Ligand code: GDP
């Protein structure tokens with residue numbers, strides 16, 4: 452079997468870490484293809500909880516080679532800390548491979564990210580302040596430094612000097628900050644270079660050799676479809692392409708290698724940071740969703756905004772990713788909620804939209820058109836077969852499936868690997 456893409460269908464935090472970990476059971480490679488340590492993927496296996504930011508979610512399995520692909524932005528200090536943390540938990544991280552083409556997050560990227568946000572004031576995006584946007588901006592402007600530059604310090608210094616000339620002007624003249632010193636950064640990054648050396652690989656060749664040998668690849672997206680730079684709720688997005696298309700550019704594969712695209716979809720919707728969110732809840736029901744779902748960010752600890760399931764977004768995600776199936780997560784959170792609402796369309800200026808509106812104004816002012824479904828009161832976290840779910844829980848899943856138009860293959864009823872119902876198994 453060739454490659455499978457896992458992609459978030461909402462604004463991130465859909466449970467991609469859990470799904471990737473589970474599906475990595477029968478693959479040889481798990482590849483992160485975009486984003487950086489803005490991601491926070493939580494995996495729970497037995498009594499062990501892993502919070503991953505840059506390391507792919509297959510890392511728990513000895514048979515998996517975790518790969519950080521070309522499209523990722525790497526903060527080397529953060530990555531090394533994450534690796535140290537995993538080693539301290541008894542994990543073997545020696546199989547990790549990092550593409551030399553991945554771009555480096557530099558100290559000035561983090562600083563400029565934070566300063567830009569501060570200067571935007573009320574207009575801020577609510578970024579994770581990890582330097583993601585400025586790093587991708589430099590990549591597009593062709594003034595970025597890449598992982599491979601760490602292994603030719605002469606080139607590294609040349610590129611750094613050129614970048615700093617411009618960055619220091621911005622830091623000092625626009626933001627009234629101290630300039631950064633090239634020699635300090637060079638010294639810091641030279642240490643990272645030495646420690647990261649064993650992991651650097653030609654990841655494109657590695658993956659293609661794997662495919663040629665009949666091995667399986669799982670491409671793990673970070674963030675989600677609505678945070679995509681091109682297809683998301685711009686400008687309230689991240690600076691990379693989480694959608695399935697991004698998996699190809701970010702890993703160096705082509706469309707013919709991709710066999711399935713699995714959408715990771717929460718049974719309700721959450722969003723961190725600013726930006727429009729039609730089904731957002733501001734009442735006691737929302738409070739309860741946040742608390743029961745533990746909707747606090749893995750990376751920044753920020754409270755996530757919550758809202759009812761939005762079938763318009765799910766339909767859109769089905770299109771722009773070419774989804775073949777969905778992995779529905781956190782159904783257990785909706786137990787005992789009374790009546791559940793599901794947004795089947797939007798209304799704007801008297802018109803109904805079943806599909807994502809092409810103009811941002813319509814989306815910003817979209818009024819959800821809800822239908823109501825009977826809830827269930829039972830705790831469903833211990834259920835192991837789909838057929839054993841309460842009737843109303845099954846009806847909820849099946850109505851979502853109908854509204855989305857793409858099969859829901861898995862239903863997750865808790866954070867552990869074992870709390871997953873595979874509907875293809877009777
Ligand atoms: P990701 O960024 O998409 O990987 O998602 P996060 O890890 O940031 O957030 C999802 C959270 O929900 C994590 O804490 C998971 O452990 C947890 N989780 C995943 N699936 C389920 C589920 O089916 N039920 C419950 N209650 N929690 C889940």
Ligand code: IMO
Pocket residue numbers: 459462463464465489490491492576577578579580581582583584672673674675678687688689690722723724725749
């Ligand atoms: P995972 O992989 C949820 C959001 C930020 C902000 C916007 C831009 O765990 O699903 P950035 O730092 O990327 O420039 O911030 O994107 N964001 C996420 N929200 N989950 C994530 O990752 C996110 N990564 C970025 O909150 O609104």
Ligand code: MG
Pocket residue numbers: 463464465490491492493749
């Ligand atoms: Mg997350």
